[in-house]
Structures are given as structure tokens and as C-alpha cells.
Amino acid sequence: MKISLKHIFIFLGSFLFVLNASAQKRFTISGYLNDKSTGESLIGATIKVNELKTGTATNSYGYYSLSLPQGNYTLVFSYLGFKTLSVPIILDKNTIINQKMEVQINESKEVVITGEREDKNVKSTGMSRMEITGQQVKNLPVIFGEPDVLKAITLLPGIKSGGEGSTGFYVRGGGPDQNLILMDEAVVYNPSHLFGFLSVFNTDAVKNIDVIKGGMPANYGGRLSSILNVNLREGNNQKYVVNGGVGLIASRLSAEGPIQKGRSSFLVAARRTYVDVLARPFLSDNLKGNSYYFYDINLKMNFNLGQKDKLFFSGYFGRDILNYQSPTNSSFHFDLGWGNSTATLRWNHVFNSKLFCNTSAVYNRYDLYNNLTAGSFGFNIRSGIQDWNVKNDYTWFINDKHQAKFGLNYTFHTFTPGILTGQASSIILDQEISKQYAHELAVYAMDEWRINQRFNLNAGLRAVFYDMVGPYTKKQYNADNLPTGVETSWKTNESIAFYPRLEPRAALTYLINEQSSVKASFTQTYQFIHLATTSGASFPVDLWVPSSQKVKPQLAYQYALGYFRNFDNNKWETSVEVYYKPMYNQIEFKPFSRLFFNQNLEEEMVFGQGLSYGLELFVKKKVGRTTGWIGYTLSKTTRQFDELNGGQAYFFRYDRTHDISVVISHTFNKKWSMNFVFVYGTGNAVTLPIARYAYRVGYNVEQNKPELTFIDVYGKINDYRLPAYHRADISFTYVANKTDKWESNWNFSIYNIYNRANPYFIYFLPDIDKLEVKAYMVYLFPILPSVAWNFKF
Template structure:
């Protein structure tokens, strides 16, 4: 380990050596001229030096060059390129506003990135989606969904039909870090996973890192989904919305005080419950079943060097049967960010983050068994991220973050004087994590870019005025009283991240990367898809952090002036300290979860092929993924290796959009994947007339292969130049009615009770929907 760490430290901490002739820095922000939104990843290029910079997630760029006069090009796909002459004789600030290409000139583009960025960027295993791209995909029940769009990308698999949980490169669904404006979203599902918590109208940009996370991020092994919401239209009051089959949504944005302050307010609600009173059955009439969510953001430009953001999310699912029971659950997040430019070369972002998830149930059938129940998870913390741009060849990032975690596993019991049920309160669990990181992206030669970084993560368990239990050989050995707030267990890991990009020319490159990640928090669920009542648990004196070492190799090639992008990525992941659960683990209402755990190891490998067409009337992509994932867990499956629930060798996704200007747009998506691994019964024995199964080895069999075709057509009802624009979207989810099993079970044949027959439950047949969308 030392052999790796020391050279890395030297690399990170060494100061690059630059010519000492007079150098000056041009910096600023780049935004959309129409709505003032900062643009991410805009290319600021100096042709005479063949060098440049790109904007960060806040639209900021910094370019340090020798004194002189330069032609500078600012380009971004879908926008008119700005060329300007800059006489750089002192540090200067240049904010640039880009204008979208006029309709007659604009080619249909589905990616928001500049030319050849997929080849040129040092990162690999990264996918980026714009709100526009997501919107172009066929919608399910009229709602386009960010997570459903991510599930179509190479290397990503849905864990079950209709679910918002997903697996990246064979990793568990709790190994994905979901960030909404930097705040962790612990449960990203609405309506049991049919929809995600992300309202596409409020989303500006989504980036998926498949295992190879930037050093600034950590805490999960498989992926990072970094969702950034809109900052708000600084030019005019505007809105976007839609009325769909089961939900409606509205987003309003605009300036508050000139262009210094902007707001975004976005909300949506399903209204299936509005129609329930029309049902024949009384219990259905009395039911409630809906979700709603609200995104709000304030963005304040204090001055050229300081900006403040306040972003919040609040969402809730409610399911209730009148006079009987109610269950509701949801997330709340709050982010306060301060961007400060210390100097033209040093950009900083300070963030305070809060994240909260809870679920609650109430049963009120009868006063003697009236009961309630509540569980919560709460994160509060902050981080400081700084970037230093000494010259165009180096982009140094460093920072520190901490997060305090609290999990209340359950408080509840009988309600009222007449309840015979005992009340209880499980002790809260507390922990705090810290991380320090430094990284640099360095262009050593014009063709070679080196990306290297190191993250130091530290995780501490805090006392809760209760006992912690130490387990030996999975049995409780002793216990120790832990005073509230006192650190009683500390674990740390070094997480190096290295990548090399060699560009043969601007059109093709090879990339290699190595990334180590540690995960200290995991989901207390042994179901394959997860549910809203799942909570998380910490690494502890009994639980080591899970570790992933991922090696990846990729070849990237673009054709025909960036019309086509293609890539091949190969990866291998080695997993240690893999956490799993003993058979029939009791994870619900259990303050001693450590005793239910089993530990082991795993590995995953695969290949991802992507061909994407970015321009022209026909756009889209074809992706093929080969993915294998295996585990070996102590005392599970007779200590033998078995397929992980996420082992799905072959998957294909084909997404096509065709734009019939000026009125119609059509899109189609077809997905195929090898069936989910499953444990089936081989034998049976009879007890009390029931046939009890004797199972195969774990995940020895598979469900039938999964495939589905989605279609959508959008009819534009107004001219693009109109102030109020609207359109109708018609979607067919699962157009040919494929019955993909959600679960398979067996029951005794009614005619011959000695015969077992298989039955599958599937969620969707053909699901048509229509949505009216508008914007102004």
C-alpha cells in the first residue's frame, strides 16, 4: 500500500513548475443568454496554443496564459460559438453569454457537451444526461424519469421491473451515491419505485460516474449520480409544466431583484386517488395513494466573486386506507452553497448540507390495538471544495467534508390509554465521517492527460447512551456502555484514484483508470429491490468498510465530425469486506443488526460498448453491456461462490429519436437483459398438506430474459417563436405487451393438489399515456 500511496502523495502535493514569464489569468462564468443558466462543461479554447479550459458545475472557468493577444473560442454544442480577441496584459474577468443556435441553423443535438469531449476528458466511465435528453425518451405513465433514463445507459441495470433502484457494473443498489444538489438522497423512489424523486423539469444536469469517482466524492462503491437542479431564469419570468395521465407538474422560475437573484419553484403531484371515489368497492373508494414533491431554489449573485445558493427538496408518498391505516414516507434535503472566487485562479465552494428521510405508519382499526411507528435518518454536515487553476495544463482540486449521521430505527407501539401494545423506542445510532482529498488533472504532453488524486476517509461511531455489542464468530461476545456523543470506534481508509488518457488525435483516445472506494454505510435490506421501510446501518467495531478496487480500460472514437461517438470500456472490480446477511436475517426493528450480518468477498467484470449518434434528424444510441458479478459470503450458500443478484451477463438498450420538423418528434426505446438470477426449488416435502420447497444453490437459475419496447410521439402545437409553447406527448410503455416477471412463485394446482404450478406476477402490460406539456 505504501508503494502506491507515497508517490501519489508526492504527485498531488508537488507544485507544478511553469515558465516564470509574466502570466495572467482570464476567468469568469459562461451562461445561457436566454435564461441566464450557468453552462457546465463549456469549452474555452485558445487555438494558437492548442490549449484551453472548461467550465465547472457552476459555469466558472479559469485560464492562465503568458502575456499576449489571443483569439479565444467559446463553444458548446447547440450554441453559437463566440470568438473573441483578448489582450491579456493583466488578470481579467470575462463573463460570456452563449446564444442557442437559431432553429434554421440548429442541428438536432441530444447531448449538452462540446465536440469530442468524450474523447478529450481525462475521466472515463462517466455518462452525462441533460434534461433535454431525458425528456426525449418515451415516458412511463406520462412521466419522463431521470432514473429510468439512467437505467438505459451501458453498465446500468434496473434491479427489478418498474424499480427506481439500479445496479451499476454488478454493484448493489445501495452502492450508488445519489446526490441532489450535493445532498444525499437515501430513498430515490416514489410509488414503490415506479417513479424517482427527481422532477425532470427542475433538473439541469445529471452525471453518472460508474465506479471511478472523482476524489471529491466517496462513500459508495458502485456509482455516483450527481444531479444538479436549475439555478433559475435570470432574464425573465418563465415556466414549464405538464398535465399527464396520473400526475401534473409545474415549474416557475425567474428573476427576483434584477438579475442578481433568481428563483426556481417546482412541484408535482399524482392524482390517482382523485379517481378512487369512482371505484365500486368501498375500501378502494376510501383509499389514498399519491405522492407529491417540491423543489425550490434561490440563487443570489452577491457580486462578481460571491454567489449564494439555497436549494431544497421535499417529497412525500402517502398510502392510506380510511379508518384503518396510513403509511407515509419521504425525503427532505437542504443545501446552502457559497461560491467564492478567492482569485482568478482559485475557485471555492462551501456547502452546508442536510438530508432527512423518514417513514411513519399508523394503524387505527381498533383502540386496543391502535399503534403507530416512525423511523428516521438524518444527515447534517458541510464541505469545502476548492479548485486551483495554475495554468491550462493543471487543474488542482482539494477539499474537506464531514457529515454527522443519525438513524432512529424505530419509535412506536400502542397509542392511547386503551391500547394493549407496549410502546418502545430503539436507541438512535450516531456516526460521523470526514474526508480530505486532493487531486490534479495534468496535461503532461498535448496528447497525454494524467488524472490522479487521493481521498482520505475516516468514519467514527458515536455513543448513544446505550450498549454496543462486540461479536466474535457472529455471536455476541461482550457489550460496553457508550456515552452519548463520545467516539468509540474509528476506521479510516486511503482511496487512490488514478487515470490516464492518451489521445491519438482529437477523435480517438485510450483511457486507463484505477479507483479505490470505501463504503461505511449500507442498506439494512436483503431484498433485491429495496423498500421504503429499509434503513441504513454503519460500519462499526464488527463491520469493516466495504472496499472496491476497480480497474478500467477504454477506447473512445468519434466519427464524422462528432456525429457519431463510440466507446468500448472493460472493467474488473474486486470487492472486499462485502456485507451480506444471514438467511432470514431479522433487520426490521433490530437495534443489534451486526449480529445478522455475514461477510465475504466478491468480484465483477464486464465490457460496455456504446455507439451514439448526436446530430441529424435521427439521434440516439445503442449500448451493449456484458456484466458478471459474483459473491462468496461466509456461511451462505455452503460457503461457495454464487451469482450476485445483479449478475446479468447480456443487456442491450437501443434509443432512437427522429425529429420530423417542425411538428412531430418520435422516439423508441428497446431494452433487453438476461433474466435476473433466482433461487428455485428443486425438491419438496409435504407437511400438513402443504408442499415445502427444497431450494437450489443460491441464484442458480434465472427469470426469463427481460425485454420491452417503448414508443412515444410528440406533436408540437405551437411555433417555436411563440411566447407560449405547448405540445402533446403520446407514449406507449411496453408497446408489445411483454409480460416480464416481477416475481415468480409456485402454488398447488386446484385440480391436482399434488402438482405444483408456476405463476408469475408482472407489473405492466401495454401502458398508454398522454401528456400535455407547455412552457412559456
């Protein structure tokens, strides 16, 4: 049956009608919760009604709404790290309470872990979901004095790091391109700076980070494995504040303050590395023409337009720039630059106390350029991806049993695989691989239904309509990878490959008692755009490619089951989760594929499937002088492609049988605090050569010896395990000054305390004299102390 838009709207309409029919006439309390000192909205703060033992939490914009029968109540507003407020009300009409909350001044404030609802872990339908704050990321031990969001999230169970020198992360057996990385709702296609050593997120501007690795609600989609939602701060609307930090390789500076006190604010944050500047005096003349640096800028503005409307603007611009000048050939010069740009315009509108609406218009772009001049040759190659995106999301606070969300999300993708312009002697080069365009429209509806005191259900459906459209010209190639001269062309907006897909989602919670619950979830996800990479890690030249006639959308199902238990008045959270996740239409590239400027890229692809399953244990202590967590994952991840490894399944490169992370924070006194991290992971699975042979043989007649080039023969894919990865880091934070006007602290970190040599890669070298081939392991970071200085005034 062909599913049309009409069918979907009929479905959604009837779904909402059923919900509405069950709604009763009551009064509503609604409003925003904000931090009194800065005006920042508080996400996930709780509002409890003492008399009814019911309550709610603020949404990701800090808005809440509660429907209650007429009566006298005491509302309790609470948010970890803030003073709990009790507000008595007489409810005889719809009431708006915009509550400002005050920071609780005590020693444990420095190590606030999250702003979660105390028992949200147990009671909400959300599972496989983690939150972490910008402040917490800053407190962790760091390398080179640079706190990093993506490094921090890999300390959570089920989220694995690709290792040092990689910001790619792997969620429940998924690849790095299967994570939707959002910065204030804008997609970030390449989250790394410095070839993957650092991420694009400036921690001075980050408010909180939300990771969904399973049980994905219907309002999220677009990627198979996870959603990483990075929310940036709005800026202080009460007073002007300057934040800064000086690290070993980069410095950060941000300024924020009211545009109109209490009503609007701005935030500007910038960062730049200065290794190039520092290194310049030490470089020999030969290397003076070479440099590498990156910078990024965040800009955010926030306007309160009365009780019902809020307007936000968020922008990001970042660039990595590498210059190379050949020391031996003055005419050889090479520039490589890449980066993301995003802009988000967001409007929150409260239609009435029960209906909240967010509308966002987003532009994002990732691009790469490469200029090369050599003698009479000059080339410029550009590639990238660009999206225009509109979102319209509604939250309908129907009654205390139902909260519905529905909306749509439309994206227009433009893929630029490669544009080559230049001159070679007298020849003008002007080649372009045909651009590709695609529409992606998603409509969704979901209901968070409190069935009774024990059962909560979140059920939803997301319908996605993907259409790759013209203008597009496809060159036909033969088996020898040669163009046949035949071309197929599509006109503007003519459909090339249309994929309508349904994604049902469900999550059920059964409350055993106030402290414990069992949760189960099912998620079906499709992914229509794919990263073309052969390295398994994210790299600046990697291309994003659309689903087409040949490239089918990726598909994953995920089944998860968990037991959640809190102890000691919610001070301790524990959980056990198991998951099973088959993945289909997975993409790999044939060995030695050329990805860059390849007219026939689809011919290099092979298609297969993946499977991941595992067990995740999590213990977390949320309050007190000592906080932190221990996460353990036991898992297995494989891939199977008919055309690879003789059709046999093989381990995913980042398959990690055991993965442990320990994070401990301790506050000694007002001046000193400590953070400790330990990680352990089974070594990556790699393919190693099993044999070799001499080829391109020649005979040097004068020297009377053969000239041989040795070539490796590779065996089964990912059949060898690198040694395990483990490491411990520690950091101490010393608050040097803390007054209302001036605050500064020093962060002293030691990375890799016991100097573990963790494998980065293995290579082999023949020793001609001894007639031997030796194996060498390269490791990146030995024990490495660093210091960073942060200030605020």
C-alpha cells in the same frame, strides 16, 4: 502505522507545494458562462484558444479559468445547441470575461443530446462517465406520461435496471445502495416514489445528470460503485416562466423568474399524483378509506452577489402517503408515510482568477412513519437517517498544465433504527432501539496534469476518517438471539469504531491522435453506511445502518481500460471499455431476517465478497436530425459468502450476461419528433425451490382427510434464470404551439410496443384437484399507450 490528520495535511501540503513550484508567471482569463435567455449557468462548455490549440471547460458551476502567456488571442466559446462565439482579446493583464451565450435556433435543437465538449470523449481523463440532460429525459418514451431520470440512466451501458417497478439501479455489479445519489449536492437515501415505480426527481426542475461509474475522481466518495449527480436548474433570471405537464397519473407545475433581473432568480416546482382522487368515485364503499398518493416540491434560489460571489439555496421535500382502513373492522386503521427532505446552501467564491471555491452546507433526511390503530391498540413506529454535511472544495487553475482540486467533506450521520410508541390496553409502550451516530470526514487533493501533447494524468488521493461514536447502548445477545442482560454503553462522542482509510485514484489518457485515445483508470472506494434490505430492491422500510465494530466498511477496487474514437468531425463517438471490480466486506442478510424494529440487526448479517467484470461498447451520434446511441454490455457478477450457498460463489441477482440498449431520436420537422428505445437484458438470477414437503400435519377426523401445509426447500442461491427482459417503446412529440409567450406540446408514448410479457416474479401454486404444482409468471406492463401534455408560458 496509524495515520493521523496531521500526516494527511503534511501530505496534501507537500503535494500542492510541488505543483506550485512548477507554475509560471502568466495572465489569467476567467469567468462564468451563462445562457443569455435564462441566465442558467452552462456546465461543461468549452473555451478554446485558437492560436495555442489549448483550452478548458467550465466546471459544474459554469466557471472557467485559463492561464496564458501575454499576447493576442482569439477565444472560441462553444456549447452544443448554442451559437459558437469568437472573442478576440489582447491579454496584458488578468481578465474576467463573463460570457452570455445564445441558443442556436434550428430544428435539431429539440434533440440536443448533451452539452459536452465536442472531443471531450477522447481528450479528457474522464472515463466511465456519462451525462444526460433534463430535456433529453423528457423526450424519451415514458410510462403513464411520467418522464423519469432513473429510468433514463439505465439506458446507458454498464447501468442496469432492476426491472419494472424498481428505481434501483445497478452499476458494474454493485448494489443499489452503492450509488451515491445527489440532488444539488444533498444525498437522497431513497430515490423512489410509488414503491419504486417512479423516482423523486421532477424533470421540470432537472438541468443535467452526471453519472460516474468508474474512474471516480478524488473529489467524490462515500459509495462503492457510482455517483449520480442530479443538478437542478437555477431558474430564469431574465423573465417569468411557468412550465407544466399533465400526465396520466401525475401533474407537474413549476414557476421561475428573476428576483432581481439578471442578478437573482427563483424556481419552484411541484408534482402530485392523482390516482387516489380519480379513483375515488369508482371505489366501492368498502375501499373508500384507502388512498395512496405522493407529492414533491423543489425550491431553488440563486443570487449573484457581485463578480466574486454567488449564493444558491436548493430545497426538496417529498412524501409518499398510504392510508388503509379495514372494510370489516372499523377500528383497524393504518397509515404509512415516507420521504426525503433536503436543503442545500451553496456559496461560490472566486478568491482570484486562479482560485475558485465552493462551500456548501447540506441537510438531508429520510424518514418513515407507520401509525396503526386496532381496537384498544395504537402504535406509532418511526425510523430514518439524517445527515448534516459541510463541504469546502477548491479548484486551483495553476497553469495550462495543472489544474488542482482539493477540499474536505464532513458529514454527521444520525441513524434512527426504530422508535416505537403506543398503547396496548392499559400498557404504555415506549421503546427505542438505540440511535447511532457517526462522523465521516474526507479530505482530498487531486491534480489534472497535461504531461505533454499525448499524456494527461488525473491523480488524486482521498483520505476518509470514519468514527462511529456514542451515545450508544449495545445489548448483548446469545446464540438463541436472546438478550443476555449485559449492555455496553458509550458516552457522547466516545469512539466506538474508528476506520481511517485511504482511497488512491488515478486516470491516464494517451492521445493516439486528434480522434482517438486510450484511457486507463484505477479507483479504490470505501463505503461506511449500508442498506439493510432482503428484497434486493429499494423499499420504504429498508434501513440504513452504519459501520460498527462488527460491520466493517465495504471496499472495492476498480480497474478500467478503454479505447475512445470519434468519427466524422466528432459527430460520432465510440468507445470500448473493460473493467474488473472486486468488492469486499459485502453484506447480506440471513434468510427470513426481520429488519424492521430488530434490536439485534447485526446478528442477522453475513459478510462476504463480490466480483464483477465486463466489456462495454458504446456508439453515439450527437448531432443532426437523427441522434441517439447503442450500448452493449457483456458482464459477469458474483457474490461469495461463507455462510450462504455452502460457501460457494453464486450469481448476483442482477447479473446480466448481455445487456443492450438502443435509443434513437429523430426530428421530422418543426412540429413532429420521434424517440425510440429498445432494451434487452439477460434474465435475473433467482433462487427457486427444488423440493417440498408436507408439515404442520393434522388429521381431520370428521372428513377423514389429512390437513397438510406444503413448505418449499430451496436449492442453490440464484441458480435459475428468469426469461430475458426485452421491450421496445416509441414516443412522438407534437409541438402544438410555439411562440415567445406560449409553448405547448403533446407526448404520445407507446410502452412495450410488441407486448412482451417480461417477468416481474414467478410463483407456484398447487392444484389440489389435479395433484400438480404449477408455475406462474407475473408481468406488470403489457402494451401501454399514454399521453402527456406539457406547456410553458
